[in-house]
Each structure stands twice: as C-alpha cells, then as structure tokens.
Amino acid sequence: MLAVLGEVITGAEATEVMDRVLTDKSLSPASIYFRFYVNEAMRKAGLGERYLGELGPWRKMLALGLTTWAETDEPSRSECHAWGASPNIELFRTVLGVDSAAPGFRKVRIAPALGTLARAAGTIPHPRGDITVAYVVKGTRLEAEVRLPEGVDGELSWHGQTRPLPAGRKSSVVITAAGN
Numbered sequence: 001m002l003a004v005l006g007e008v009i010t011g012a013e014a015t016e017v018m019d020r021v022l023t024d025k026s027l028s029p030a031s032i033y034f035r036f037y038v039n040e041a042m043r044k045a046g047l048g049e050r051y052l053g054e055l056g057p058w059r060k061m062l063a064l065g066l067t068t069w070a071e072t073d074e075p076s077r078s079e080c081h082a083w084g085a086s087p088n089i090e091l092f093r094t095v096l097g098v099d100s101a102a103p104g105f106r107k108v109r110i111a112p113a114l115g116t117l118a119r120a121a122g123t124i125p126h127p128r129g130d131i132t133v134a135y136v137v138k139g140t141r142l143e144a145e146v147r148l149p150e151g152v153d154g155e156l157s158w159h160g161q162t163r164p165l166p167a168g169r170k171s172s173v174v175i176t177a178a179g180n
Contacts, residue, residue, distance in 0.1 A: 001030075004041040018045040022054065032057060032072050033083040036090075043094050048113030051094045058087055096122045096133050101154060108154035110146060110165070128152050132170075140177040145170060 001021060004014045018041055021027065030038045039051060061070055061084070069084030093099050097112035105126060112135055114120055121134035129149030136143045142158045150168035157163075160178030165171050 001034075001037050001041040004045050005037060014041075014045040015047060018042050018047050022047070022050065032070065036083075036086040039086060039090055039094065043113065048094045048097075048111075049115050051090060051113055052115040052117070055087060058084075092122060092124050096120060096124070096135075097157075098122075098124045098131055098133060106152065108148060108152055108165070109157065110144075110154060111157040112142070112144075126152060142173075142175045142177075144173045144175070146173065147171075 001018070003009045004018060009017060021038065022042065035054075035057070039054065042048065042050060042054070057073060058069065060073075066079055068080040069087075070079050071081035071083050094113050095115070095117070097110045099109050099111070101107040101109035108126075108131060110133060112120070112133070114135060114137060117137070119134075119136045122132075124131045124133075126149055128151050130147070131149065131152070132145075132147040134145040140159070144156055144158075146156060146165055147170040148154060148165055148167055153167040154165045155162050156165055156171075156173050156175070158175045158177070161175045163173050163175060165173070
C-alpha cells in the first residue's frame, strides 16, 4: 500500500499489488486505522469501484448497534474514534469522486467510483460554495449533473473519458465508458 501511495509502483503493477492486498487471505488484515491508507492506495491504483465492497468492518459496527465508528475491530477500547471515520470522507472522495485538483481546492476533479450503484448523489461543502453531484448509471453510460461554485472549475472523469466542468453553474454531462 505504501509503495502505491509513494508512487514507487504505478500503473498495472500498482493495480496488481492492490488486488493482492485486497484478496490474499494469507496477508494480515489492515486495522481500522490503516484502512484509510488501503482505501487511498486502492483508489490511486484504479480500484475505487471496489470501495463499497470493502466496508465490511463498518457494516459489522452498524450491526453491533454502534452509532459512531470504533477505534479497532472487536474488542474495541473506544466506540467513538476518528481512526474509524474514514468512510465519512471516502464516500465523498471515492464513491462520489469529488477531490481537490489544485492547491486551495481552486479546481476540482470528479471521478466517481460507484461500484454496483445505479445512482448516487451528494453535496460537498467548499469554501466558495457547495459542490453538488448526482449520477445515474445506465449500462456503460454515466449521466451526471454537477454544480460547481463560482471561481471553481474542474473536470469529470469516468471510465477513461474526461469532460471539462465550468465554474459557477450546473452542468449536465453524459459519458459512455471508453471502448463502448
């Protein structure tokens, strides 16, 4: 994971390594704390579509009746700990795909990794105003509605295709996955 994050390995090699990290049961599982780095490396290696499938420990916490995220897998010393809260940001940054593309968040890159979701939407606060996204997936086609604040432009990327997004207005974008 750290080799992917540090860009010691990139491209297909990074994807292969992260696939092994996610599937090889002989490796020790990452702690709740370290899963933040696993998820970031997974996204960086192009495997963000798998993120929702990696939320098992958080689903278990919900099944236990927890209303905040635990510090570690059971037994936990703390049932309210920031270390376990990475899904709070990853649902925005990975699933909805909203991330900074320039210092001070002056530009935004939106690259949703929806996994098996057919639709998703959300609003992310930004110093210049809200960023709002809504997606509908129909086969290999993404229909997106994106609103950026004044002074913040960006791009929407999905499955090998990228479209510019103008600042200060709502954009309707349709992208068909590359190769389709």
